[in-house]
Amino acid sequence: MTSQEEGSAPIEIEAWLNSKTSWLRAAAHDLITHRRMPDEAGIDALADHCLQEAAKELSQDSALLEPGAIAGTPGRAGLRLERLFDIRGVNALGDQAQLELRDADLAIVYGPNGSGKSGYARLTKHLCGARLAGPMHGHVFLGATEKPAATVEIRAIGENGPAAETSELAWDLANGPLPELKAIPVFDTVTSVEFGDNATSATHMPRSMVFMGRLIEISDRVGANLRKRADLLVKQLPQINADLSQSQAAKTLRGLLKPNVQDATIDAACSVSDQERVDRVALEAALAQANPAELHSKVVKQLEQLAKSKQSALDREGATSADQVNAIIAARAGATGKRTAASAHATAFFNKVPLKGVGEEVWRRLWAAAEAYSKASAYPDHEHPNVDEGARCVLCQQELGTDAKARMLGFSEFIQNKLQADAAAAETYVSDLVKTLPITPDEQVWATVSQAVGLDVDVGEVLRVAADARTSALKTASDVADVPSVDWSVWHVAHAKRTADLELERDQLAGLIDVEGRKASQERLLELRGKEWLAANVSAIKAEVKRLTVVARLETAIRLTATNTLTTKNNEIASAELAQGFCDRFNAEMRKLGGKGLPVVMNHKSQGKGRFTFCTELLAPKQDVHKREVLSEGEQRLIALAAFLADATGSNRSIPIVFDDPISSLDQRFEEAVAARIAELAESRQVIVFTHRLSLMALLQDAHEKRVEKGSKVRCKVIAIGREGQQTGVPSSVDTFSLKPKPGLGQLVSDMGAAKKLEPKFKQMALKDACSTFRILVERTVEIHLCANIVGRFRREIKTMGVLKKLVAIEPPDCIFIDDLMSKYSAFEHSQPDETPTHLPDPDEIIADATALRAWIDDFEKRAKSAADGKAAA
Known part of the structure; x- marks a missing residue:
C-alpha cells in the first residue's frame, strides 16, 4: 500500500486498465493529459470511440498506459483564504467586520465571548459546506432582515507555488456553499460529536481512487450518451392490427424484426401476389354473407351460364374464324370461276341462235315450263325434248324439222351442261356458307352479355361492332384483305377472370357451408390480410430493422461502459489504500495528540462502490457498551479530533483546515499536544483557528515559536476581534497578541496621528480602542521586557536559560513607571463610580505615553543586557 500523502498510485492500475477496452484507455489518457473531466464534446468523442469498438470498426486501438502514469497526474490545485469581507446579514457581525488572512499560515482568530467569533465560525462553515453547518440568522435583536452574504478572496496554489493573482468569490446563503471551498474541512463541536459517535465516510480519497472514480463517472456519462442516442432512434413502424397479432404475419414480423436482416429476406417474406389479393377480397365478401348456401347455388348457376356464354362466343368466333373466312372466300372464288x-360455253352456243336472250333467266323459265308441259301432257312417255319422227314443238305445236330438232337438242344439251351445273352448285355452296354466318345481336343484348362476363360495356360494344363488320364483309368479300379482323381476347380475358372469380367464390362459399370450413376460411383470410399488411409496410419494416441494427450496436457499446469491473477494482483499491490508510492515519494522529494509550480502535465497513464508513469503538471490551458511556468528554474530544485529522489529511491537496475551539474538555497535556499538531499542520497548509481562550492562543503561539526555532518558515498571525456597540467581529487596529511591544507602540502612535483628523464620534471610538490596546501593550512589556519572557501567560514552560540574569536590571523607578501606566489605562477598561468619572486622554497624550514607553524599553533592554553580560563575565 502506498501512502495517500505521498500522492502515488499502484503501478498495477495502469496494467489493469491496459487489459480493458480501448475506449476506457482513451478516457484515461484524456484524464492524464488534460487533468480535467471531459466536456460534452469529449464525451461524444469517447462515445463514438466506444461505438466503433463495439462494431469492431476501430482503425487503431488506444495506446497502452505507461506504468506510473496515474501516479504522475497532478492533483487539484490547492488554495489559501486571503480575506473574508463585505459580510452582511450574518449574526451581529457589523459593517467593519472582516478577516485579513493573507500572510498567515497559522491564523488565530481570537475574541472573547460576544465578540463575534462564533459568527465568523458559522459563516466559515456555511462557506465551506461543513457537516451540519446549522441555521444562519442575521442580527435578531435589531430585527435585521438582510440575507446572509459575504465575499471571499482566495489564492490558488499550483505546482509552482501560490498564484500571483487572487480571485474573489461572492457567497450568499440561498446558493449554498462555494464549490471552490467545499473541500475545506471544518472542526467544531458538531463535527466532534459526529466523528466521535457516528459512522462517517471519508472526505478525501487516494489519487488512484479519485482516478477510478472519475473513470466510473465518465463511463456513466458515456453510457448515458449512448442511451440518449438510442432513445432518439424512435420506432416508426406502425403497430400490427390487434386481430392480426396471433396470425402467421405477426410471427413473420417478429422473425424479421432483428438486427442485420437483409432487405432481400424482408422483400421475400413481405410479398403478396395479385391472386392472393383477389382471394382476400373474395373471402371477405364470402364471410360477410348471411346465407352462404343460397349464394353458393346462385354462383353455381352463374358459372353454368358463363359456360354457355363461352360456348356461344366460341361458336361466334369460330364462324368468322380465319379458316372460315378463307373457306368462304375460296368458295366464292370457285363459284365465280365455274x-x-x-358462261363462256353458253356464249359460244348462243352465238349460233338467231334470237337473243337464250340462256337468260326468262328463257330458262320458258324452257322449264315447256319441259314441264311436255312431260305432263304432250309427251309424258318421252324425255324432253321429244325429237322423234313426227314430234311437234310443245309451244308452237308445229312439226319439228331437221333444223328444229337439232336446235331443240342443242337447247337441251345447254340446259344439262356440266359447267352450268357445277357453277350452280358452287354458287349454292357459297350461299349456304353465308347463311351459316352468325347474326349480330343488338346493342342492348350484347351489353347484357358483356356485363355478365365482366367485360366493360364500351369495350364490349367495340367488339360487337367489329364482329358485325367482319360478318357483313364476309357476305360479299372476294379477298381476305377485305375482311376486317376481330380481337376476341378481351372477351376471353374478361370471361376467364369472371369465371375464376366465381369459381373462387363458389369454392369459398362451399367451405363456409360447414363450421370447420368457415373456420379454415377465417384463418386463411387472416393470413392473407397479414400478408397484405406486411407488403404495405415493407419500407417501414426495413427502416425498423435498420433502427434495430443501430440500436443493437449501441447496446453492445453500452455494455462496454458497464462499471462493474471498475467498481470492483475501486473496492480493492479502497480496501487497500482508503480503509487501511484511514485507520493508519487515525492511529498516527492518536499518537501525535497524546492518546496512544486510549483503548479505542478505528474500524471500517464497506458500503459498496468503493465507499467505506469509519467508526471508533472500544478496544476488546468485556461488555458490549458504547464508548461514550466509558470515556471522559476530553477523551472523546481527542478521539474525534484524531478521526477528523485522519480524514482531513487524506488528501495531499494543500487546502486550509478550520478549527472552532478544538480543545474544549481537554486537559493541559492534551491541549499542548493539539496545539503542537495544529502548528505542524501549518507547515503544509493554511490553518485557521477560531477561539475565545487566551490559553489556546498562547499554546499555539508557543508551539509555532518552537518550530520557528527549528527553522520553520510558517507565519503565525493573531487576529483579535471585538465588539463596538451592537456590532461584533470588528478587528483590532493593533495586533497586540502577535506584535512585540515596540512595533505595537509604533503602530499605535501612527494610528493616533490619524485619529486627530476623525470626526468626534469616530475619534471617541478610536481613543477608547487605543487605551485598551495600550494597556495590553503595557502588559506585554511586563512579560517580554521587564520579566525577560521567563514566564508567559497560559504557557506551561518557564524559560530561564540565558535570560534569568536580566532580572537584576530591574530598579524601583522601573516598577513605578510601569505601575503608573497600568493604573492610568486600566481605568478605561474597568467600570468606575459615577462620582469619579474617567475622561479619555487626547491623541497627543497617548502618543506621549507610547513614546515614553518605547524609550523606557530601549533603556531597560540596554541595562538588562549589560547586567546579564556583567554577571556572565563574573
Missing part, C-alpha cells in the same frame, strides 16, 4: 366457264 360460272365464268359455263
Whole structure:
C-alpha cells in the first residue's frame, strides 16, 4: 500500500486498465493529459470511440498506459483564504467586520465571548459546506432582515507555488456553499460529536481512487450518451392490427424484426401476389354473407351460364374464324370461276341462235315450263325434248324439222351442261356458307352479355361492332384483305377472370357451408390480410430493422461502459489504500495528540462502490457498551479530533483546515499536544483557528515559536476581534497578541496621528480602542521586557536559560513607571463610580505615553543586557 500523502498510485492500475477496452484507455489518457473531466464534446468523442469498438470498426486501438502514469497526474490545485469581507446579514457581525488572512499560515482568530467569533465560525462553515453547518440568522435583536452574504478572496496554489493573482468569490446563503471551498474541512463541536459517535465516510480519497472514480463517472456519462442516442432512434413502424397479432404475419414480423436482416429476406417474406389479393377480397365478401348456401347455388348457376356464354362466343368466333373466312372466300372464288366457264360455253352456243336472250333467266323459265308441259301432257312417255319422227314443238305445236330438232337438242344439251351445273352448285355452296354466318345481336343484348362476363360495356360494344363488320364483309368479300379482323381476347380475358372469380367464390362459399370450413376460411383470410399488411409496410419494416441494427450496436457499446469491473477494482483499491490508510492515519494522529494509550480502535465497513464508513469503538471490551458511556468528554474530544485529522489529511491537496475551539474538555497535556499538531499542520497548509481562550492562543503561539526555532518558515498571525456597540467581529487596529511591544507602540502612535483628523464620534471610538490596546501593550512589556519572557501567560514552560540574569536590571523607578501606566489605562477598561468619572486622554497624550514607553524599553533592554553580560563575565 502506498501512502495517500505521498500522492502515488499502484503501478498495477495502469496494467489493469491496459487489459480493458480501448475506449476506457482513451478516457484515461484524456484524464492524464488534460487533468480535467471531459466536456460534452469529449464525451461524444469517447462515445463514438466506444461505438466503433463495439462494431469492431476501430482503425487503431488506444495506446497502452505507461506504468506510473496515474501516479504522475497532478492533483487539484490547492488554495489559501486571503480575506473574508463585505459580510452582511450574518449574526451581529457589523459593517467593519472582516478577516485579513493573507500572510498567515497559522491564523488565530481570537475574541472573547460576544465578540463575534462564533459568527465568523458559522459563516466559515456555511462557506465551506461543513457537516451540519446549522441555521444562519442575521442580527435578531435589531430585527435585521438582510440575507446572509459575504465575499471571499482566495489564492490558488499550483505546482509552482501560490498564484500571483487572487480571485474573489461572492457567497450568499440561498446558493449554498462555494464549490471552490467545499473541500475545506471544518472542526467544531458538531463535527466532534459526529466523528466521535457516528459512522462517517471519508472526505478525501487516494489519487488512484479519485482516478477510478472519475473513470466510473465518465463511463456513466458515456453510457448515458449512448442511451440518449438510442432513445432518439424512435420506432416508426406502425403497430400490427390487434386481430392480426396471433396470425402467421405477426410471427413473420417478429422473425424479421432483428438486427442485420437483409432487405432481400424482408422483400421475400413481405410479398403478396395479385391472386392472393383477389382471394382476400373474395373471402371477405364470402364471410360477410348471411346465407352462404343460397349464394353458393346462385354462383353455381352463374358459372353454368358463363359456360354457355363461352360456348356461344366460341361458336361466334369460330364462324368468322380465319379458316372460315378463307373457306368462304375460296368458295366464292370457285363459284365465280365455274360460272365464268359455263358462261363462256353458253356464249359460244348462243352465238349460233338467231334470237337473243337464250340462256337468260326468262328463257330458262320458258324452257322449264315447256319441259314441264311436255312431260305432263304432250309427251309424258318421252324425255324432253321429244325429237322423234313426227314430234311437234310443245309451244308452237308445229312439226319439228331437221333444223328444229337439232336446235331443240342443242337447247337441251345447254340446259344439262356440266359447267352450268357445277357453277350452280358452287354458287349454292357459297350461299349456304353465308347463311351459316352468325347474326349480330343488338346493342342492348350484347351489353347484357358483356356485363355478365365482366367485360366493360364500351369495350364490349367495340367488339360487337367489329364482329358485325367482319360478318357483313364476309357476305360479299372476294379477298381476305377485305375482311376486317376481330380481337376476341378481351372477351376471353374478361370471361376467364369472371369465371375464376366465381369459381373462387363458389369454392369459398362451399367451405363456409360447414363450421370447420368457415373456420379454415377465417384463418386463411387472416393470413392473407397479414400478408397484405406486411407488403404495405415493407419500407417501414426495413427502416425498423435498420433502427434495430443501430440500436443493437449501441447496446453492445453500452455494455462496454458497464462499471462493474471498475467498481470492483475501486473496492480493492479502497480496501487497500482508503480503509487501511484511514485507520493508519487515525492511529498516527492518536499518537501525535497524546492518546496512544486510549483503548479505542478505528474500524471500517464497506458500503459498496468503493465507499467505506469509519467508526471508533472500544478496544476488546468485556461488555458490549458504547464508548461514550466509558470515556471522559476530553477523551472523546481527542478521539474525534484524531478521526477528523485522519480524514482531513487524506488528501495531499494543500487546502486550509478550520478549527472552532478544538480543545474544549481537554486537559493541559492534551491541549499542548493539539496545539503542537495544529502548528505542524501549518507547515503544509493554511490553518485557521477560531477561539475565545487566551490559553489556546498562547499554546499555539508557543508551539509555532518552537518550530520557528527549528527553522520553520510558517507565519503565525493573531487576529483579535471585538465588539463596538451592537456590532461584533470588528478587528483590532493593533495586533497586540502577535506584535512585540515596540512595533505595537509604533503602530499605535501612527494610528493616533490619524485619529486627530476623525470626526468626534469616530475619534471617541478610536481613543477608547487605543487605551485598551495600550494597556495590553503595557502588559506585554511586563512579560517580554521587564520579566525577560521567563514566564508567559497560559504557557506551561518557564524559560530561564540565558535570560534569568536580566532580572537584576530591574530598579524601583522601573516598577513605578510601569505601575503608573497600568493604573492610568486600566481605568478605561474597568467600570468606575459615577462620582469619579474617567475622561479619555487626547491623541497627543497617548502618543506621549507610547513614546515614553518605547524609550523606557530601549533603556531597560540596554541595562538588562549589560547586567546579564556583567554577571556572565563574573
